[in-house]
Amino acid sequence: xxQLVESGGGLVQPGGSLRLSCAASGFTFSSYWMSWxxxxxxxxxxxxxxxxxxxxxxxxxxxxxxxxxxxxxxxKNSLYLQMNSLRAEDTAVYYCARDRRGVISDYWGQGTLVxxxx
Amino acid sequence: DIQMTQSPSSLSASVGDxxxxxxxxxxxxxxxxxxxxxxxxxxPKLLIYDASNLETGVPSRFSxxxxxxxxxxxxxxxxxxxxxxxxxxxYDNPPFTFGxxxxxxxx
Numbered sequence: 001x002x003q004l005v006e007s008g009g010g011l012v013q014p015g016g017s018l019r020l021s022c023a024a025s026g027f028t029f030s031s032y033w034m035s036w037x038x039x040x041x042x043x044x045x046x047x048x049x050x051x052x053x054x055x056x057x058x059x060x061x062x063x064x065x066x067x068x069x070x071x072x073x074x075x076k077n078s079l080y081l082q083m084n085s086l087r088a089e090d091t092a093v094y095y096c097a098r099d100r101r102g103v104i105s106d107y108w109g110q111g112t113l114v115x116x117x118x
Numbered sequence: 119d120i121q122m123t124q125s126p127s128s129l130s131a132s133v134g135d136x137x138x139x140x141x142x143x144x145x146x147x148x149x150x151x152x153x154x155x156x157x158x159x160x161x162p163k164l165l166i167y168d169a170s171n172l173e174t175g176v177p178s179r180f181s182x183x184x185x186x187x188x189x190x191x192x193x194x195x196x197x198x199x200x201x202x203x204x205x206x207x208x209y210d211n212p213p214f215t216f217g218x219x220x221x222x223x224x225x
Contacts, residue, residue: 035214037162044203044205044216044217044218044219045154045156045162045205045207045216045219046216047207047212047213047214047215047216050212050214059212059213060212060213061213062119062213095161095162100167103150103152103209103214104152104164104167104209105152105154105162105164105207106164106167106173108161108162108163109161110161111161
């Protein structure tokens, strides 16, 4: 059974940093693109970033470029999102997702809440 | 970046009704479109990919069509468990933008 479990969310002050993790199991992690998608409270879904199987390609939404870094450790079956210079508008539930063919998010984690507030 | 719009933003329908949601892309995206269902407090669930392909295990009352810039998502006979928000998403080019969502409830 495919499972994705996010962790690392919490309350952080504006300008602070946080590192999210996503532990994957039930499939060959190194064979799939992976992505992060977020959802601000009461709002819609926003695609944040994705990463190729070997980490050689990464894409970001403009609003996080230069502040967020997606990475992965295939030996640990884990996906990460390093978030720096956090802003109030980054407050959201962050989901990790497995991307079939690199573009179809077919499995999602339960999400982890990031709150940026003083 | 490619912008996605959806209409309506919300709708109410009766059990058994046919429900249709439209999604429009700001440029030609061929058939590079997903549809997701999200219930309150839950993660999104993939329903349709490549604009018209039904994901394995998804009931056949759900369907999708379209190509280019205009797409349609249909529930042929609305069921109580279909109460949710539905999102389209393009994957022609990153960032893989989502539409704003359509909230569906029971009249």
